[in-house]
Structures are given as structure tokens and as C-alpha cells.
Amino acid sequence: MKKLVMILLSLLLLTACNLKTVEEDHLPIEGGSVSFAERLEDAKGTQVRFYGWGGSDSINGWLDTTVSNELKENYKVELIRIPMNPDQYLAKLMTEKSMGSEGTIDVVWINGENFYNAKTKGLLYGPFVEMIPNFTSYVKPTKDVTYDFGFPVEGYSAPYGRAQLVFIGDTAKTPEFPRNHIELLEFAKANKGKITYPEVTDFTGSAFVRNIIYDVVGHEIFIGMEADKEIVREAIMPAIEFLKEIKPYLWREGKTYPANIGQLVNMFADGEVLMTMSYTPLHAASKIAQGIYPETAQTFLFDYGTIANTHFLAIPFNAPNKNGAMALINSLMSPEMQASKLNPAVWGDQPVVHYDLLSEEQRKLFDNIEIGVGVLSSEVLSAHSLPEMRSNLVPLIEEIWREELLGE
Amino acid sequence: MKDFFSKLIIFIILLPLIPLMLWPFIASWRWPQLIPLFGEARGFKHFFSAGSNSVNILLFSVFLSIVVTIITLAIALPAAKAIAFYSFRGKNMIKTIILLPVIVPMVAVSMGIHVSFIYLGLANNCIGVILIHLIPGLPYAVRILLNSFLLIGDDIATQGKNLGANSLQVLWHITLPLIMPGVIAASTMVYIISFSQYFITFLIGGGRVVTFSMLMFPLIERGERVLASTYSVVFLASILLVVIVGDKAMKGFFSDSNFLV
Numbered sequence: 001m002k003k004l005v006m007i008l009l010s011l012l013l014l015t016a017c018n019l020k021t022v023e024e025d026h027l028p029i030e031g032g033s034v035s036f037a038e039r040l041e042d043a044k045g046t047q048v049r050f051y052g053w054g055g056s057d058s059i060n061g062w063l064d065t066t067v068s069n070e071l072k073e074n075y076k077v078e079l080i081r082i083p084m085n086p087d088q089y090l091a092k093l094m095t096e097k098s099m100g101s102e103g104t105i106d107v108v109w110i111n112g113e114n115f116y117n118a119k120t121k122g123l124l125y126g127p128f129v130e131m132i133p134n135f136t137s138y139v140k141p142t143k144d145v146t147y148d149f150g151f152p153v154e155g156y157s158a159p160y161g162r163a164q165l166v167f168i169g170d171t172a173k174t175p176e177f178p179r180n181h182i183e184l185l186e187f188a189k190a191n192k193g194k195i196t197y198p199e200v201t202d203f204t205g206s207a208f209v210r211n212i213i214y215d216v217v218g219h220e221i222f223i224g225m226e227a228d229k230e231i232v233r234e235a236i237m238p239a240i241e242f243l244k245e246i247k248p249y250l251w252r253e254g255k256t257y258p259a260n261i262g263q264l265v266n267m268f269a270d271g272e273v274l275m276t277m278s279y280t281p282l283h284a285a286s287k288i289a290q291g292i293y294p295e296t297a298q299t300f301l302f303d304y305g306t307i308a309n310t311h312f313l314a315i316p317f318n319a320p321n322k323n324g325a326m327a328l329i330n331s332l333m334s335p336e337m338q339a340s341k342l343n344p345a346v347w348g349d350q351p352v353v354h355y356d357l358l359s360e361e362q363r364k365l366f367d368n369i370e371i372g373v374g375v376l377s378s379e380v381l382s383a384h385s386l387p388e389m390r391s392n393l394v395p396l397i398e399e400i401w402r403e404e405l406l407g408e
Numbered sequence: 409m410k411d412f413f414s415k416l417i418i419f420i421i422l423l424p425l426i427p428l429m430l431w432p433f434i435a436s437w438r439w440p441q442l443i444p445l446f447g448e449a450r451g452f453k454h455f456f457s458a459g460s461n462s463v464n465i466l467l468f469s470v471f472l473s474i475v476v477t478i479i480t481l482a483i484a485l486p487a488a489k490a491i492a493f494y495s496f497r498g499k500n501m502i503k504t505i506i507l508l509p510v511i512v513p514m515v516a517v518s519m520g521i522h523v524s525f526i527y528l529g530l531a532n533n534c535i536g537v538i539l540i541h542l543i544p545g546l547p548y549a550v551r552i553l554l555n556s557f558l559l560i561g562d563d564i565a566t567q568g569k570n571l572g573a574n575s576l577q578v579l580w581h582i583t584l585p586l587i588m589p590g591v592i593a594a595s596t597m598v599y600i601i602s603f604s605q606y607f608i609t610f611l612i613g614g615g616r617v618v619t620f621s622m623l624m625f626p627l628i629e630r631g632e633r634v635l636a637s638t639y640s641v642v643f644l645a646s647i648l649l650v651v652i653v654g655d656k657a658m659k660g661f662f663s664d665s666n667f668l669v
Contacts, residue, residue, distance in 0.1 A: 051615060054623075055630030057454045064459030082615035083626045092614060095522060104532050104614045262631025271439040291435040291447055 036133055036330075039323040044076040048324035052109030054083020055262070058286065062346045067337060075327040086114040093123045093316055103318030106325040110157065111311045112149045116391040118314065119156050125315040125322060127155025132326060134333040135159075138353035143387070144310050145352060150223075150390030157312035158329050161341060162350035163279040164308035164381055165207050168374070172296035174274055179303045181215040181242055187274075188249040194274045196251035196258060196267075200398040204261040204279055207307050209401055210394070213239040214386055215304050222389040232396045240404045247405065254405070269293060281381050282348025285372025289345055297374045301384045308385035310352065339365035344372045350381075425644075431637035451638025462623060466642065469620040470650055472534070473602040476541040480549050480598045481591065483542070488553035489583075493562050510547045517543075518608045525612055532614035540612045541605055545598035552597065556590025585662040592658055596651050603647060620646075 048071075054060055060081065068079040082105075089108055096103055110118060118124050129135050135158055139145055145159040146152065169177050174191070178184040188195045198205030216239040225231065233240075247254030251273060258264045261278070268276035269292050278284075287293040313332060315325045331337060335358055338351040348371075355363065371377075435447025455462045490496075491503060509517075521540060522531060530536035568582045569575070584591070606621045613619075624639040 049615065053626065055626040055632060057450065057627070057632065057635050061454060061457065061459060064461070065457070068459060082618065083622065084610065084615055085626075088610060089615075092611070095526070099523065099526050101526050101531075104616050260629070260631060262629075266631055266633060269436055269438070290450070291445070293436075294438070 036131055036326070039131075040075060040327055043321070043323040043327045046321050046324045047078045047080055048106045048321055048328045049080045049082060049104060050107045050109070050328060051082045051084045051089045051105045053085055054081070056347075058345075059347050062341065066340055066346070067332065070337065071328060071331050075331060077324050077327050079328065086110055090114060090118060090123065093118070093318075094121065096318055097121070097123060101318070103316050103320055105316045106319045106321045107328050108314050108316060109160065109311065110314050111309065112388070113391045113394055115148050115153075115157060115312060115314065116151050119151075119154075123317055124156045125317050125319060126157075128315060128322075128326065129153075129155040129158045132158055132330050132333060134330050134335075134353070138333070138335060138357050140354045140357065144308070148312060148391070149309060149388045149394070151392075153312070157314040158333060159310050159352035160313045160332060161338075161352060162308060162310050164281050164350070164385055165204070165211055165277060165279055165306040166281050166283070166299045166301060166376070166381075167275055167277050167306075168268065168284045168293070168297055168299050169275045170268075170294055170296050171298050172294060173271075177275075177298070177300040179300075181212055181302070185242070185246050185249075188246050191274050192249050193251055193253070194272075195246075195249070196254075196264065196273055197277065198261050198264050199257040199259055200401045202258075202260040204264075204277055205257070206394065206398055207279065208277055209239075209243070210389065210397060211302070211307050211386075212243060213397070214307065215239075215302055216242055219386050219389070222393060225390070225393060227390070227392040227396060229396050229399065232393060233400050236397060236400065240400065243401075243405055280348050281350060281378075282342075282344040282371060282375050284374040285344035286348050288374050289372060293374070295373065299375045301376065301380070303384075305384040305386040307388055308381075309388045335362040335365060339369065342366065342371075343369050344375070350378070428637050428640055431633050432641060434634065447634075449638075451635045454635060455638055455642060460623075462620075462639075462642075465618055465623060466620045466646060468618075469603060470646060472538065472617075472619065473541070473599050474650070476538055476545065476602040477595045477599045479538065480542050480545045480602075481595055484546060484549035484553050484594065485591075488550050488557055491550070492554055492557035506550050507547050509543050514544055514608060518611055522611050531612055532616045534613070534617050537609055537613045537617045540608045541602045544605065544608075545601045548597045548601065549594040552594040553587065553590050556587040559590075560586045588658060588662055592655050595654060595658075599650060599654070600647055603643075 050063070060083070063079065063081050068081075071077045071079045086108070089105060093103070093105070108118075139159060144162070148157065167177070174187070178187040184195075197208045200206045200209055213236050217235065221235055225235065251258075251267075258267065261276075264273065264276050265278075265287075267273045269287070280286075281299065284293060284297045284299045288295055288297055313329050315322055315329075319325050333353065335353050338353045339362075341347050341349045342351055351366070355366065358366075430444065432451045433446050433449050434444040437444035454460055487506065491499065518540065525531040525536050525540075530539060564586065565578050565582050568578045573581070603619075604621055605619070606625050609617060609619050609622060620639075620643060624636070624643060627639055628636040630636075
């Protein structure tokens, strides 16, 4: 009887695990002399594991269907998407690095502070970006793709898309939107308790604070600034004073802030606040199409500009399937996928491929996209785009904000 | 009166679930509308879309947690019985050690376990995930079963033995049917604990083992109400279904020897 139970149990265990067993990993072909075609040949029939933030059903859905099918058809590679935030996969990679063990992650979605940490700690494979044909043919090596938050990329990550901070309001409620921080203060005074921004632990909240800093003290002074807390504090003090001044007019008198951008988006959708913000410039169009925002929702910017940055794809140092990883990255950088990603019904993410370098047919892919209502044209956006400050200044600013605004 | 209060308490418990049940179908619910605007249930669309693989992951999670529950009970039953009826050296210490996973935070311990699991080749696979899932559930299972054993005592088992039953027959025909309510309570508890694990599955499974709570977490974290509530409803419904079916199955299995209850 006991034996039988044991056999049954081990059978159960085995079947449970068999459901998820993965075929033997393909050995990557290392070295520079290998052509990309050979790499793609080697990647055929493999699985590639893509780790990244998984909180959006539209982005998830796009990766799970469009990208997955494209990869299966053109590269014979199976895409497995794992929803995991950078802090989690970086912790995992750190442990693996210290133990010298085999990895499980083939591609990560990364930028900013996380990329800085990953690269300086040797968690990334590279340089590889010059091997990606769609990078060399369609991407212009401008500063926004060779630098990530002011930190040189040096071929350790490939651009995936562009983001720019935008603000969204409702013209039915407030026909005029603030065009700078002074008008924002007046706007908040006139609409007491109806304006707020996410806490700085949130990616977008942190960007908003940096944007206010730029608006108050300008962005040039941060170029080459030493990552010293007191120097940074002194530089941003006028902006911190401004945030203190606006605080009593904010939602719940600024005693508390929405924990993340999702909460602010919900509050705007419910009509609890008068403005929200997003890192995706076409955010409003997607939300209006889904019926979440009113049709009178409208995107706006500050005259001085808003922060724009690029998000990237990278390969971990111990990726088991580096060739498959490059196949995925090449596919995500293709004009077809970049165009399909720009569609606000899909994601609304700005492309990294350059229009001038595309063929007539490829340009049509972009021309045919309906960017929707309530958003700004890419000309207006790029005319108002400001560079990110260096990634090692960002955590200092977040700390200072917490000390000064929350009194921690 | 007592009836009224129990109904009131049930109502208070269920009240927060009402918006949760509504949100999967809502497009927008703007102030000052009293009635929400219903949409196309895009959460369920996403859940059932072949690409999202959610249904398969849900089934896999249910299966994984059932396996964890069975193994936990296989460990907890003899442990609880030994603590209940035998006296041995260090009994109190063992009782405390069994409770440790409740006292020491799992996050702190699992980091170290992760390193050991990498050495042992148990990281990034499902055997490792099953092993780590045993830890948080075990103290509850032992505690619940211990109480059941203490409640029934071992007199009836001794009587059976005196009448000539061997120890296997005693286990099958006397002990198990008697403590069945305890077993059901314990397995429900263990199942729910295992099914809700997020962090340790992430850490040990390394993304190779994907469970339902791992799909759910980013949606809740982002405050995506329609999707988060859809997945929560599925989460709750699947637990309820498994618990009810499990309860019926276990009761049915021992109904023929249910001579005492």
C-alpha cells in the first residue's frame, strides 16, 4: 500500500513537471566570425524566453500573438513571454552571476537605472547590437539610441521603442491646460484637490518630478553633474520649493500621493482628478478607443518640453539561447513590428527605426496608421522632447523628494 | 437574532466582492454616474485568447498545487500523529520547529534556499517549486491535523488493533475516516496557500515555472482594474471549485467506511 502511494506520488510529481519541461537548449555559436544567417539557422526550432514588465494586456497581447506568430513563421523560433519586473530578474541574474550558473533568461526589456546597474555589474552579453541587421539598416545612431539616460550603451542593448512624458486632461472640464509649472500652480489653485502625480517610486511619477525640475531650473545644468546628493539637492532646490508650494492644492492636500501611475489613470478615468500623465504619447488615443477615457480627453505638453527616453532590449551574460535572443531582437526591430507597435490600438509606442532609411513600401506601413484622437503629432512631440538626465542622478532625486515632500 | 447577525457578517464579508464581480464587465464608471457603463469584458477576452496561454497556466497551477497538497499531507499526517500520541525526546522542540515557517518570513529564508537549490540543480524547475511550496503550508497542516488527532484520541484505533486489524487496516478503515474533517480542512488550507504563492515561485521557478498568481500580480500592481478583477474572479472561482470538488471526493471516498460519523 505504502509502495503504491509512493509510486503514485512520484508519478504525479513527474507528470506535473513534464508539462513544463523544455527541450535541450541549443548551444550558442560564439565569436564574431559567424554570420547572422548562420545564427538564425542555429536558432531554428528553439525557444526564446523574453522577460519584462507584464502589466498591460495590450502589450502582452501584441507579444503573445503578432510577435509570436511573426517569430514562428519567419524565424521558426517559439517566443515565451515571462512577466517579471527588472528588480526581480536583476536579483536573479546577480545570484546566477555570483554562482556562475546557467541562466534561463534570453532577452530582457530594460532601460535607465536598471540598465546602468546591469551593465556595470557585468550582467549583460555584448556588444551585440552591430550584429542585428535591422539595427544597422534602419536605425540612425543618434544620441537617444547610443545613450540610455545619459549612460553609453556601447552595443550592450538594442533600442526597442521611444517614450515621452505627456499630460492628459479633459477639454470638457478644463478647456485650457497649463503650459508650464507656473500655470500648473494656478491650475491647481483653481481646481483644489483635483490635481496630483504618482509617488516617485513609480517610473512615471519620478519622470514627472524630473520634468518639473527641468521646467524650473532647465535641463543643461545636469549634463556632467556629479552624482553627489548635496550638489543635486542644491541644484534642484527651486523645483523642490515649487513642489512644496503646490502641495496643499493637490489631491488630499498632498498628504498622500497615488502609489503608481495605474492608480492615477483610474482616478482620471473616474473623473476624480483633472489630469493624468503617461510615458506613452498615444496613451489617450488607446484609452479613448477602449471607452475608458471620455472622447474629450486631450494630450498636452509643457512649452519648455517633456522628458523623452528610449527603452531597450538586452541579452543576459548567461542567456542559454543567445542566437534565438538575437532573432527576437531583430524581429522586434523590423519596420513591420515597429509599425504594428505604433498603432494605438496595439500599444502606441514610438518607433526607433528612422523614416528616412525605410523603403517606399515600409513607409506606407507607418503612413497608414491611424494615430487616433486626443493625441499630438510626432512633429510636436519631437519639437518638445528633452533628454533624460544621467541614470545615477535619478535615485538621488527620488531620495531628496521623499525627504523633502514626505518628510521621511 | 443570531441568524440575523450571521447573515449580516456574511454580507459584510461578501460586500467588497460585489465590485470585483462587476469590474470585469465595466468599460467606465465615472463620477457622478451611479450605474457603470458596461463594456465588452476585454479581461475575459484576454484570459481566453490562445496567445495569453492563461487557461493552460491556470490548469497547470491547479495541478501543481494539488500535488503540493498531497505531498504536504503525506508528511503532515504521520508528523501530527506522532506528536499527538507518542512521547519522545525533543517533542516540544520539534513542535516549535514545525511552526517556524509561520514565524520566520518566507522571503528571508527563500533567498538562501535559492542558492542551495542552484547547487542542487533544483532551481528553475518544477520539482524545486513543489519543494519550496511545501514549506509555507506544512505548519498549518500539522497544526490542524494535530488537533484532529487529539480530539479523536487513539482509543478506537487501539480497539481495532485488539480486534485483529493490522496497522494498514487501522489507518484505512479507522484513522483516516475519523480525521477526515481535519484532512479536508488541512488540504483546503494547504491548497490555497500553495495556489497564492507568488514570490517563492518566481524565485525558485525563475520564470520557467509560471503559475496563475504570476500572471495576476503585474495586472494588479498596475491597477488595470478590468483585467485584475477578471483574473481575481477566475482565481477565486478556481479555488472554490477545487475545494468543493476535493471535499466531495474525499468524503465520497470514505463514505463506505463512515460508520462512526
